[in-house]
Amino acid sequence: MTLTTTEFKTEFTKVFEALYASNIKDASSVQQYNALGNFIKVYSSENWNQTNQLYLDNQVKQVYYFSMEFLPGRMLKSNLLNLGILDTVRTGIKEMGLDFEEIVGSEVDPALGNGGLGRLASCFMDSIASLGIPGNGNGIRYRYGLFQQKFVDGYQVELPENWLRNGNVWEVRKENKAVTVRFGGEVYLKEDGKNKLRPIYSNTQNILAVPYDTGMIGYENDVVNNLRLWSAEIPVEEEINYKTVADREVVNQITEVLYPDDSNYEGQLLRLRQEYFFTSAGIQSIVRFFKKQQLPWSEFSNKIAIHVNDTHPALCVPELMRILLDEEGLGWEQAWNITKRSISYTNHTIMQEAMEKWPVQMVQELLPRIYQIIEAINQRHIDKKVPLYGEELTYRTTIISDGYIKMANLAIIGSHSVNGVAQLHTDILKEETLRDFYEMYPSKFNNKTNGITQRRWLHLANEKLTHLIDEKIGKEWKTNxxxxxxxxxxxxxxxxxxxxxxxxxxxxxxxxxxxxxxxxxxxxxxxxxxxxxxxxxxxxxxxxxxxxxxxxxxxxxxxxxxxxxxxxxxxxxxxxxxxxxxxxxxxxxxxxxxxxxxxxxxxxxxxxxxxxxxxxxxxxxxxxxxxxxxxxxxxxxxxxxxxxxxxxxxxxxxxxxxxxxxxxxxxxxxxxxxxxxxxxNEEVNQLNREGTYSAKRVLDENERLNRVLECLINGMIPDIEEEGRVIYDSLIRYNDEYYVLKxxxxxxxxxxxxxxxxxxxxxxxxxxxxxxxxxxxxSADFTIMRYADEIWNVKGKAIKNRSFLKGNQPI
Missing domain, CATH: 3.40.50.2000 (Glycogen Phosphorylase B;)
Known part of the structure; x- marks a missing residue:
């Protein structure tokens, strides 16, 4: 599908006039941006529909990438680039007397992530589509997302980031695909007369999860995959139960902000509600889609790959078990086999203290049936592993211990693959952080070094450098x-x-x-x-x-x-x-x-x-x-x-x-x-083992460093009396945990x-x-090729010849 500049100007003008019934030159840059976004959405809609239909007709295996964060950045130029019409549109906009960069600058960054985790997920979504891999993102449609940072007298102040104030031109609300997510209440098991136990629920809080879909456009390949973000709403039939603003706020909070303050119990509870909300909604929609294909359950893991990006979506494990056991009537062993074969997990941290864990009582009260299933998974793990590995090792790997549910343990036990994101990271996981699990499941562990998409970080961010490279070596590097x-x-x-x-x-x-x-x-x-x-x-x-x-x-x-x-x-x-x-x-x-x-x-x-x-x-x-x-x-x-x-x-x-x-x-x-x-890393470990490091001694032996640190507390730097003392004490009094002075x-x-x-x-x-x-x-393209080939077992347009893979580097 080609587009001339003249065709673009004609169609763009039609879209604008249909939206605003006014002259395009009198419009604000935000209106021009919205019109251009709508033009792109219409221009790519046929590919989006055909991609979905192709996947359905051919019953191909699909990936579902679950992530608490997606940080896509502005999508206008990225979509134009991937559609192959960036230069055409830019020229057309200029010929119309409009300012292309001003229009681009009118797009607000979606506040759907914090940093590396969310940006990685978005790079991966771009690569999955660009490689023609059948893949879907699954996350939360945050109303405000991560906070807007302001500096007031040098201090960070957090303000709401109202990124949706002008709407989001890229998303499509799919209320016909909504599902119900259940919280709280009581649940008990009752025989159904067919020698099966069925859960009976009462006094639950039911939340409607409504999906908003965004097309993930592949690079010049006619593929448009789907990013599905869920919004929490009150079910129409239960409106009567939400009479006050406070009642409604409980629901709104679920998809209001990314990473609510979890320094107190209420914040932790909200975070857990968020995590279950989007994992339950996503798993329900996956099962619904699978059942449309009228395949036997034994085919589930041959058609579905569920990827857990860090521990936030680890509840995918018990939620899939819940649906298979309670709603589809499968036996435990069959359901567990399907779950483990379908789910894979990426670990993104080395530090034990950063791995999520939730108080048992909190999970029991908020997710009673999920807790029962986690408890059963945990007990079966113990029963199976004690005879093989002994009590000491087995109990070090349990999901429930010391009054907490450990989400990384749940993700590892309930998946078929556990990967780190750099070779050193993976080695540390095997040898230190997750050593017990590596001893138990050595074949599960593998490395997939992270990658980035050159399309955004070079083609778009640095166009002149891109042109220089094109001039010197040709354009093949853009797809390889x-x-x-x-x-x-x-x-x-x-x-x-x-x-x-x-x-x-x-x-x-x-x-x-x-x-x-x-x-x-x-x-x-x-x-x-x-x-x-x-x-x-x-x-x-x-x-x-x-x-x-x-x-x-x-x-x-x-x-x-x-x-x-x-x-x-x-x-x-x-x-x-x-x-x-x-x-x-x-x-x-x-x-x-x-x-x-x-x-x-x-x-x-x-x-x-x-x-x-x-x-x-x-x-x-x-x-x-x-x-x-x-x-x-x-x-x-x-x-x-x-x-x-x-x-x-x-x-x-x-x-x-x-x-x-x-x-x-x-x-x-x-x-x-x-x-x-x-x-x-070896030297750090040795210092940690020996426990002989003295920041005070390092300071005493280095006059230059001593003078630098004195500036924190001697008033030379204005207005940091409290902060300077705290930082100084963290280094000297509390012995410099991260070896800054060393x-x-x-x-x-x-x-x-x-x-x-x-x-x-x-x-x-x-x-x-x-x-x-x-x-x-x-390149994230190479990273995703390895995920697809070695973990998900999915195929795409670009994955026909696997000879390009050698270890962790393309040859």
Whole structure:
């Protein structure tokens, strides 16, 4: 299906006039955006319908990807790109006298995710569709999503993110596909006269789950898959039971915000309600779809693959069991076999404390039948494993223990595959975090290193770099990212390196213009742009970065005439509303920024920009402008990371610990094209085992570091009296849990190596090009190919020849 510019202008005008009955040139950019979105939806609707019909007619196996978060970013340009009409539409809009970029900027980022987990899910949805794999997303349609971040006097303040205020042009409400989700009440089992026990419910709260579907458009392949997000509503027949605003609010809360404050019991209860709501709704819709095909239950796992993205959807296990046992009348063994063969699980964390667990009493009261099933799964696990592995090992792997239900344990026991998201992460899961399970189920464990979609993070975010690569190596890399390696042949070509430098400068100028308009900060685009963009957490060590900045500042104050490589430090991060320490670090960095940015001794030698409300669209602005990619988590703490891949793809040099996927980046680009520092995972483990680490001793032995830390508490940095003391105490009094002080000297040395290299622009640009050329293996397309081939056992248009797979890297 081709589209000319003339055809586009005619059809677009028709759509606009049908919507608004007015002249398009008199419209607001929001109206123009809505009309363009509706045009795209109509233009792609035939493919969407045909894709669904094709899957149904051929009874193909489908993937259902369950995730608490999806963070798609703006979808207008992405959909135009994947439909192959971006240039046509952009030209048509210009010929109509309209501003294409203004229209694009009118789209609000969907607030459906927090960070890496949600963005990964969206990259995966793009790749699943682009590979022609029959796949569906399943999540929650949050009314407000994650909070909108504002800085007030340097403090993070959370405001509702009303991203749906102008509606969502991409979604289609499907009330005919709604299902009922049941909470609370009482349940008991009663014989049905056929030697089977049936659950009898009473006094339950019934919530209507209404799906909103969004088409996931594949890249130039006519495939449109489905992302289904569920909204909680009051069933019409039960309106009489919700007489007050407070009664209705209980229902509205379920799909109101992502990650409600779970520092108290009520917040935890709401989080559990959310998790059951979307897993129950999703599993019910899957079973309903399967039954339409009139296949025997033995075919279920041959037609359905259910993927649990982190522990939030782990209730898929007992919910599928509930439906098979209670509603379809299957026996336990048959239902359990179907469940395990259908469900797979991705673990996204290393830290035990981050793995979800819920109080037994909470689950009993909120989900009585689900608790009964979990209890039965747990008891059968014990009965089966004690004779094989003994009581000690078996009881360490139980789902219910110490008054809690452990969701990771439930997901592992109830699935056929458990994967980590980087090789180091998977090794740590096997050897440490989930060692008992690995001993019990070694064949379940596998690695699938995360990936990103180059379509958004290069084709859209950095169009001029995309055109340069096209010019040098052709366009095959766009559908086979491994071909990016051919770009390496130009690493010593002066013209190519000059073009690369010009593109980077232009991207930096673009961000500088944004910083000036938004924050009134003047940035030197020829300075080295140093970027750390990720969720604010102590283990990610934004604090280490800030202490290094403070050290540089002290050097300038000692000698304002000192020649230092000018730098712009860019931070983007949100802290969870209840994570007080993380919010105190934000205040410290903002106070430091205010001090440095306004000190005439510093001038252009150093600036700090902490962007507000970091999200996908800001990432698309920042990442192409980055020279350095800060990936400085304590080794052994970051599961994978994906910002490291996005920044590498855009030519930033990685400054990193050997953590997560940084190790695989190092292996691909070569140690000479990355700045490594810090403790290794083995060294961290040794320090933890020995228990001899003394932050105070590190401080006493390092005068430079001592002086930096004194600035936290001596009043040099205005307005952080409380925050400075808390941070100081976390490092000294509470012995520096994430070894910030231990890694400080190594970190500073790496930064100095980066400064020196940046003086040689040609050498820097060579390494930047090598990073770009080496980034192909981190394509989400390759990651999804491995999921499809090795876990889900599904086929797509692009998965005909499996010879491209070798271990974890395409060859």
């Amino acid at each position: 990212p491994a071909e990016l390696r051919q770009f390496k042949a130009y690493s010593k070509d002066k013209d190519t390196l000059s073009c690369l430098a010009d593109i980077k400068l232009e991207n930096k100028q673009r961000f500088a213009a944004y910083a000036k308009e938004k924050y009134a900060i003047e940035l030197d685009p020829t300075a080295l742009f140093d970027v750390q963009i990720k969720r604010l957490h102590a283990y990610k060590r934004q604090l280490l970065n800030a202490l290094h900045i403070l050290d540089r500042y002290l050097k300038i104050k000692d000698d304002p005439s000192l020649e230092l490589q000018p730098r712009v430090f860019i931070f983007g991060a949100k802290a969870a509303p209840s994570y007080i320490y993380a919010k105190q670090i934000i205040k410290f960095i903002n106070a430091l920024a205010h001090l440095i940015n306004n000190d005439p001794d510093v001038g252009d030698k150093m600036k700090i920009v902490f962007v507000e409300n970091y999200g996908v669209s800001l990432a698309e602005l920042i990442i192409p402008a980055a020279d350095i990619s800060e990936q400085i988590s304590l080794a052994g703490k970051e599961a994978s990371g994906t910002s490291n891949m996005k920044l590498m793809l855009n030519g930033a040099l990685t400054l990193a610990t050997l953590d997560g996927a940084n190790i695989e980046i190092k292996d691909l680009v070569g140690e000479e094209n990355i700045f490594l520092f810090g403790l290794t 890694d400080f000297e190594s970190f500073v040395a790496a930064q100095e190596r980066a400064d020196k290299l940046y003086q040689d622009k040609e050498a820097w640009n060579q390494k930047a090009l090598i990073n770009i050329a080496s980034s192909g293996p981190f």
